[in-house]
Amino acid sequence: MNLKLNVVPFVSVDNMMKLVLTIGVERFLLELAECIEADFRRWESFDKTPRVASHSREGVIELMPTSDGEVYGFKYVNGHPKNTREGRQTVTAFGVLADVATGYPVLLTEMTILTALRTAATSAVAAKHLAPKGARAMAIIGNGAQAEFQALAFKALLGIDTLRLYDIDRSASAKCVRNLAGLGFSITVCNSIEGAMEGVQIVTTVTADKQNATILTDNMVGSGLHINAVGGDCPGKTELHADILKRSDIFVEYPPQTRIEGEIQQLPPDYPVNELWRVIAGHEPGRTGDRQITLFDSVGFAIEDFSALRYVKRQIEQTGLSDELDLLADPDEPRDLFGMLLRAAATPNAA
């Protein structure tokens, strides 16, 4: 038990990398997926709200809070597609867990890497329930920062071992091939989206442009396919032609948010969609037939971050991979905040 009330455990980028490597990427993804599934099963016990977004011409900054009544979590995350041109990440994030009973933060952590992991884990959880049984081959359209995490999550949870890659920039595909070498995949880099789709049971779209794009058109999508649509995740940013949506059974995280941010922003606001948590909880079926086209319209939801934050908190308690952050004022007498300041003036190392 931590008796230093001023201290909040902090997981730096460096410690997050050490944590992921200590556990192993695939085991991390598997265990994180279990946490996400467990939290989706108790979906109704969470306070849910669409993320609080601040949009600008260049991108978006979002706060994503949720609480289960005992633990509160939120993530700060940005999305700025132009960032990569200046050597920055499109998406950076950090997150906080807090104790609902006291309001005190109990964890601050980088979440750029963690978001990549939780997004991939959530995709694989959805695919476990929605993809055709025995799927081995997946196309990945868009080979940026998220691609390898998706590949490894689908390998860990579904046994995907055949990848067909396409990116408008061939160097992105080459980077994926390099990074995934020796990790158990058979990989083909393709010259076209159509080529990448040949013979796959799953397609993951994860492109990054902030605009309505048409990565997949209707003619590319054969019966029985599972579409894992990850890239369309804010207003005005979609990846699929609307005709595909109309042929698919659509599964979403939190409908009020997905209707604003997901592929289904192209559809009428009352268009029927299925909630993924109801499938995971066993209230509704996932895939029901061989010819069914299933679509996971992923935008990312606060509960997934909550699961990831709690998982990381447990892991750093076991590994010690965190620093102590002097974040909270802790006067000897709680009402004496000003006195703490006065006493700091009296100590020799104060300025």
Place this chain on the structure above:
Amino acid sequence: MNLKLNVVPFVSVDNMMKLVLTIGVERFLLELAECIEADFRRWESFDKTPRVASHSREGVIELMPTSDGEVYGFKYVNGHPKNTREGRQTVTAFGVLADVATGYPVLLTEMTILTALRTAATSAVAAKHLAPKGARAMAIIGNGAQAEFQALAFKALLGIDTLRLYDIDRSASAKCVRNLAGLGFSITVCNSIEGAMEGVQIVTTVTADKQNATILTDNMVGSGLHINAVGGDCPGKTELHADILKRSDIFVEYPPQTRIEGEIQQLPPDYPVNELWRVIAGHEPGRTGDRQITLFDSVGFAIEDFSALRYVKRQIEQTGLSDELDLLADPDEPRDLFGMLLRAAATPNAA
């Protein structure tokens, strides 16, 4: 210019105390008040939203974001009145500034101390426009963590030098007397609220119970008084009898938030109130007569935190009172987040 893209400047509690002491509490309050006034004058250039609150039986956790289109800021803050019984603060807070153009955080700072300072500075800014001219004496009802900051802000901005203190717990008043000794006040500790109100031109109510209380009743409030109502700041938590509100000209920060959280939650939702920023900007008068009762129904608004965060950022750039936090993943090639992880595995100090 900071070329280490992974690093965010962090102001610990220790460095915040050093910063406040280096600048001096009263000068800090004066300069912060100038920043708040400057931002209130350009009120219309901010994105405004009521805070995002997660209420529980014990308290509330809130996120307070705002942006002026160039800089984005938010504060995490809790309010848990029971905390003091366990040696914790009722209110703790931290805050973040980010660059709207990139979405990258540029400052993380403790805000427990900073919130106390900005709340007091905002109260004094309001009183500058609303209190009777030449006011010298102020009653402070509730002598907890906020009391000394209020006293010093009113001294710095208005020249208040006479304090009349009342708290249900006399040890709280004694703490105030001790902490304010030698700072230029004439202080009387009173046995009753009525006693504390004798001869004052301003009353500050800053009690902490999370319930509808009646700290001031109508008969206590004489003509010409300025009421600085700080403690009522969440649904179900008020300090003034509704009859006082009806005799007062009421000034608020952001009406959609104050109607939920402030004293005016006791009034009909269309009850007329004045916006403080319009007074500061010169669009509307503040106090207009000697017998007028003015009420600043303070709940705290995100723009005040934004002002405080920007002020602190400038000050740490001058004083160097910050640490470097490894918060943002920064791969050599932005799309190669996974490769960064792989390369960390290859470095000798990685686990």
